[in-house]
Amino acid sequence: MLALPAARAQDVPPDQLVKSVTLEVIELIAKDKEIKSGNRAKLIQVIDAKVLPHFNFAAMTALAMGQSWNKANPEQKKRLTEEFRTLLVRTYASALAAYSEQKFDFRPLRAKPTDTDVIVQVRVLQPGAQPVPIDYSMEKTASGWKVYDVMVGGVSLVANYRIRRRRPDQEPVDQEPDARGRGQVMRREGERLVVSGAVTLANVGALLDEGRRHVAEGVRTVDLGEVSEMDSALLALLLAWTREALAASRTLVFANAPESLRTIARLYGVDGLLAL
Numbered sequence: 029m030l031a032l033p034a035a036r037a038q039d040v041p042p043d044q045l046v047k048s049v050t051l052e053v054i055e056l057i058a059k060d061k062e063i064k065s066g067n068r069a070k071l072i073q074v075i076d077a078k079v080l081p082h083f084n085f086a087a088m089t090a091l092a093m094g095q096s097w098n099k100a101n102p103e104q105k106k107r108l109t110e111e112f113r114t115l116l117v118r119t120y121a122s123a124l125a126a127y128s129e130q131k132f133d134f135r136p137l138r139a140k141p142t143d144t145d146v147i148v149q150v151r152v153l154q155p156g157a158q159p160v161p162i163d164y165s166m167e168k169t170a171s172g173w174k175v176y177d178v179m180v181g182g183v184s185l186v187a188n189y190r191i192r193r194r195r196p197d198q199e200p201v202d203q204e205p206d207a208r209g210r211g212q213v214m215r216r217e218g219e220r221l222v223v224s225g226a227v228t229l230a231n232v233g234a235l236l237d238e239g240r241r242h243v244a245e246g247v248r249t250v251d252l253g254e255v256s257e258m259d260s261a262l263l264a265l266l267l268a269w270t271r272e273a274l275a276a277s278r279t280l281v282f283a284n285a286p287e288s289l290r291t292i293a294r295l296y297g298v299d300g301l302l303a304l
Contacts, residue, residue, distance in 0.1 A: 042173040043137035057128045084174040085113045092186040100233040111264035127152045144168040221247045224254030232261040253284030
């Protein structure tokens with residue numbers, strides 16, 4: 029998105045902001061040979077410079093975590109916001125790159141001048157196919173309009189979607205993890221850390237700190253074979269632990285990662301950052 033001067037950005041209507049930013053980024057993608065040849069790092073740089081000033085990542089993370097956000101301490105909130113920022117930026121970059129050669133239909137804004145929370149609708153026009161909706165949920169702040177969610181093809185980039193996986197012979201388990209990680213277990217086996225049970229937005233705050241402690245103590249492999257339920261929070265968790273290991277000049281390997289997790293990692297474009 030176009031990086032507008034602060035004074036101007038406060039006065040730009042949300043629909044005009046989305047349009048100007050989207051067209052600017054699409055034009056940059058179309059003209060950049062490195063991006064068109066698949067240079068993902070360059071694409072991320074463009075998104076980082078042009079789009080991020082108009083996204084409220086703290087609000088997005090809070091929305092994704094729900095009530096668990098209030099139970100997290102300031103340091104946990106900071107780290108979780110950073111990791112979700114990585115996931116969301118890469119997902120948005122992938123979506124924008126995928127449609128960079130299509131035409132965009134920017135729909136008229138249906139809102140009152142006094143509204144402070146709106147949805148800006150954009151449609152990607154594809155020859156011979158149904159238009160793909162991209163809807164931006166935006167709120168008015170002291171520094172201008174900010175995006176706090178993006179729906180691409182009806183799928184929210186911050187939605188708390190869960191992927192359940194269990195063996196055919198395994199009975200369903202109703203787990204309600206709280207901020208302390210109830211219903212979820214970590215156990216050490218030398219330099220191996222085994223994670224079992226549910227890893228979701230509901231308990232990721234507590235697991236973040238516990239896992240960091242194990243990594244600092246020398247864990248080199250995290251076994252995910254016993255994880256029974258997961259959502260996008262698991263990726264944020266693994267990214268945080270990976271950064272912790274790299275800061276200590278070590279490599280952290282994730283063993284027995286379910287295929288569903290690999291699929292999400294590819295979707296978010298972070299599969300190259302994790303040793304899955």
